[in-house]
């Protein structure tokens with residue numbers, strides 16, 4: 001009987017784990033601080049779960065054997081089901097209200113929407129960007145993203161960073177601001193941004209591939225051209241917001257998303273040099289925080305999907 005109760009306890013703990021991680025901000029790409037709605041939902045699961053499990057445990061203790069197994073199953077199912085529902089609700093809210101004040105926490109919660117599949121509508125048919133309500137001022141939970149002055153190099157934001165590409169403590173520099181990498185003979189900046197810090201690297205984040213690198217900025221930083229080339233896309237989209245794609249030749253492209261606006265002269269067909277400002281870093285499109293989403297891409301651009309038919313690579317892995 002004791003071992004069965006231990007099993008039950010373990011099952012419940014395992015089921016509650018996603019809820020704890022959720023509250024800790026693991027879900028949704030949040031580096032820390034889950035929105036209050038999520039924390040409240042987790043609290044509800046705990047209190048309701050306790051109320052439900054206490055009599056079940058009592059019953060199982062009295063009857064033993066099969067009753068304990070059934071209780072463990074029911075308890076586990078209840079918690080898992082509730083957590084799944086919670087995640088589903090949270091996702092739906094995020095999709096419906098990407099910039100709603102209730103979900104605003106002024107933290108990098110960048111949940112990059114999957115770009116359209118090549119088989120779906122061409123980018124030209126993309127819907128107009130959704131109007132984004134003004135963010136309500138919110139108290140900043142600690143730790144706050146680092147206010148970064150330009151010239152500090154490639155600095156890690158003061159937060160938990162998913163897919164951190166190099167060793168370094170939060171707030172420390174992991175490279176020079178003008179550090180470049182060479183891909184297929186093309187020189188590219190690792191951080192095409194000013195007054196920004198690295199808030200997320202390339203790689204799997206919550207089971208989804210984050211195809212770029214994020215640079216958070218609350219200091220009015222600019223997005224810069226990662227390398228010399230020609231702008232092939234300068235469009236406004238619902239997901240990537242004000243987005244620029246540069247063709248660098250040799251089948252190498254870079255994408256810049258969520259700009260506040262385009263700098264003057266930045267439009268399709270314009271040639272740019274490495275480090276040329278493209279526009280202020282913003283949160284246009286499906287982003288609730290001010291950051292630059294930067295992608296290094298390769299492949300055949302001349303398909304119906306254009307830049308969305310390209311393959312993303314990790315700029316820090318080249």
Ligand SMILES: [Zn+2]
Pocket residue numbers: 110112200210212213214292293294
């Ligand atoms: Zn991103």
